[in-house]
Amino acid sequence: MTTLLHSDTIKQGFNLKDVRVVKPILDLMYSTSQMEFSTKYIDMITSSIGDDLVDHFRNYIVELYVENRITITNLEEHKDEVDDEFINLAINSPETMTIPVTATDTKNLKSSVPNILVLDRISPINIEWIKYELLTKNRFVVSCHNFTCNTEIKSFVESIFKLPRIIREVSIFDRERYNVFFSIFKNKHIHYYTRLDRKTTIPDLHDSQKELRKQLGGKLKLYYSRDSKLIHERKVLFEGLLVTFDNSHVNTNISEPTWEISVLYDPSLLLKWKAKCTKFFPLR
Numbered sequence: 001m002t003t004l005l006h007s008d009t010i011k012q013g014f015n016l017k018d019v020r021v022v023k024p025i026l027d028l029m030y031s032t033s034q035m036e037f038s039t040k041y042i043d044m045i046t047s048s049i050g051d052d053l054v055d056h057f058r059n060y061i062v063e064l065y066v067e068n069r070i071t072i073t074n075l076e077e078h079k080d081e082v083d084d085e086f087i088n089l090a091i092n093s094p095e096t097m098t099i100p101v102t103a104t105d106t107k108n109l110k111s112s113v114p115n116i117l118v119l120d121r122i123s124p125i126n127i128e129w130i131k132y133e134l135l136t137k138n139r140f141v142v143s144c145h146n147f148t149c150n151t152e153i154k155s156f157v158e159s160i161f162k163l164p165r166i167i168r169e170v171s172i173f174d175r176e177r178y179n180v181f182f183s184i185f186k187n188k189h190i191h192y193y194t195r196l197d198r199k200t201t202i203p204d205l206h207d208s209q210k211e212l213r214k215q216l217g218g219k220l221k222l223y224y225s226r227d228s229k230l231i232h233e234r235k236v237l238f239e240g241l242l243v244t245f246d247n248s249h250v251n252t253n254i255s256e257p258t259w260e261i262s263v264l265y266d267p268s269l270l271l272k273w274k275a276k277c278t279k280f281f282p283l284r
Contacts, residue, residue, distance in 0.1 A: 001135050001240075001265050002034040002071055002095045006102040006109065007045045007082045009119075014049075014056045024119050024132070025103060031136045035064055036071045036098055038089055044082040071095065087112045096164045096239050097265070099131050115165070127159045130263075134163075139264040150253050157181045157243075160263055164239040171237040171274060177208040177222075179215045180249035182236075187217035193280050195231050196224040205283050223280035230279055237274060240267035 005013075005028065013025040029035070042061060049057050064070035075092050079085040090100035090113040100116040102109055110116050117135075122128040125146050133140040147153050161184045169189040172182065177194055192212060196205065209222040225231055234245040245252055247259035 001138065002036050002093075002098040003028055003031070003135050004036045004086070004089055004093065004098050004100045005029070006086050006100070007041075007048065008107075009101060009103040010045060010057065011049055011053060012103050014053045014060075021103060021120075024122070027136045028101060028132075029060070032069075032138065033135050034069055034071045034095075036073055036089065036093060036095060037061075038074050038078065038085065039072060040074075040078040041082070041085045041089060044085055048082055083107065083109075090116065093165075096166045096168075097241075098165070099135055099163075101135075125156060130156075130159055131163070134263070134265050138266065139262070141260055141262045143260045144254065144257050147254060153252065153254065154181065157261070158184050160241070160243060161185065161236075161238075163241065167238055169238065171277065173231055173233050173235045173237075174249070175231055175234075176248055176250070177205075177212060178249050179212060180252070182216055185216060187219060190216055190220040191223065191277070192220060193223045193225070193231060193277065195228065196226050197228070202283075209283055222283040223277070224283060225280045227279070230276060235273065237270050240265050240270055242266065242270055242273065 009025055010029075013022060013029050016022055045057060046054060061070070073089060073093050073095070075088060077088070079088050086100070087109070090098070100113050101119065102116060103119045105116070105118045110118065117128055117131040119128070119132070122132055125142055130140070142156070147156070158181065161181070167185070167188050169191065170185050171191045171193065173193045175195040177192070182190075194205070196202070205222060205224055209220070212222070213220050234248065236243040242264045244262045245259065247256060252259050252261070
């Protein structure tokens with residue numbers, strides 16, 4: 001995950017007058033996520049942050065370099081005002097998982113940057129909470145007890161699936177073959193891994209692929225294995241995110257009081273999970 005902090009929020013992070021406001025900012029600034037800047041943006045903040053805070057900011061940038069936590073994105077076009085350069089980076093960053101962040105939205109940045117995380121709008125399991133948990137902890141878990149209706153569950157899952165600015169491909173592991181939450185991925189490159197058990201035939205899989213393509217687009221490809229040890233999980237992998245359901249998608253609803261959904265951002269682990277994909281057979 002990559003954090004793009006608004007300049008005013010960085011200033012607040014170094015101003016320790018209000019611990020309640022500053023703590024979530026510092027949690028972001030000193031998390032394990034990458035911090036994105038342009039050279040121009042660093043220069044603008046340095047010249048505007050104030051004499052009392054400029055050394056703190058310079059030391060922070062040095063620390064990011066030492067820890068290899070800084071991503072420098074130099075776009076072809078730069079802006080003359082610090083707010084405009086922030087918006088420029090937020091909109092045009094090539095990073096697929098960059099989350100722009102501001103402490104408050106008194107400047108109505110959300111009108112220009114719809115995916116911005118506004119820290120003072122965080123409440124349990126809303127989209128701001130999802131982004132904050134992933135940026136600061138790389139993971140979170142929710143359960144049936146966090147929701148009051150099926151619409152909330154579906155909206156929550158779709159919010160996770162919408163996080164990347166670009167989705168190049170999606171890998172779905174599921175012994176069953178249902179589209180409960182995946183319509184958001186329609187027309188993406190979807191690799192769907194499933195099991196061919198004793199009750200299922202190859203024609204059954206062709207029927208499933210036909211139905212899934214009708215719902216999710218013709219780029220979907222179905223793969224199968226007869227090995228029960230090879231696929232047990234219900235997992236969705238995309239752009240460094242691993243979303244795991246511990247019950248079937250059909251039963252991930254308000255009337256089933258036993259399920260959890262865990263979300264983890266870990267590109268290295270994602271690659272390890274995908275290593276077994278070569279052991280599945282493409283449906284022909």
